[in-house]
Amino acid sequence: MKKLVAYFSASGVTKRIAETLAETVGADIYEIKPVKPYTAADLNWMDKNSRSSVEMRDKSSRPKIEGKLDNMSDYDTIFVGFPIWWYVAPTIINTFLESYDLSGKKIVLFATGGSSGFGRTKDRLLQSAKGATIIEGKILNGATPSDIKAWAEQYR
Secondary structure (H helix, E strand, O other), X not given: OEEEEEEOOOOOHHHHHHHHHHHHHOOXXXXXXXXXXXXXXXXXXXXXXXXHHHHHHOOOOOOOEOOOOOOHHXXXXXXXXXXXXXXXXXXXXXXXXXOOOOOOOEEEEEXXXXXXXXXXXXXXXXXXXXXXXXXXXXXXXXXXXHHHHHHHHHHO
16 A cells, blocks of 8 residues: 655645655655635734634634545555644644545654644544544654654654
8 A cells, every 4th residue: 555645834844844754755745735825914823813813713614625636545554744733733634634534544643833742633633534543643843854764664
């Protein structure tokens, strides 16, 4: 079976990690793109009315995603990457997970973020990936290609 690296990146940081990870583990790569891209104003966490703030306050928020993978059944291990927002994954990650039947798949989380760890991320994503095993992977802030390779070896 094949591996997939699926990622959401608002500013490019998670994208760079995802590309290195995909190359390291020999995985296909898929960018989780919102139908409406996030602007700098949307990402202003200091503004309670910014798009990201509103989405993160509403746990049922499911931003729409552009496109869909037709071959999700080909993958047994899916690395899912994202920036940490408000101590959890952005709700667009729930949208992605809920778009597929992930029964029997292993989902390995990786993230980038300012100062927080995974918080309750895994708990918040479990309901969106029914039948899958979710593994709280690692925060890969500032990880070098060799750091990523060393971490990813356990999932080969």
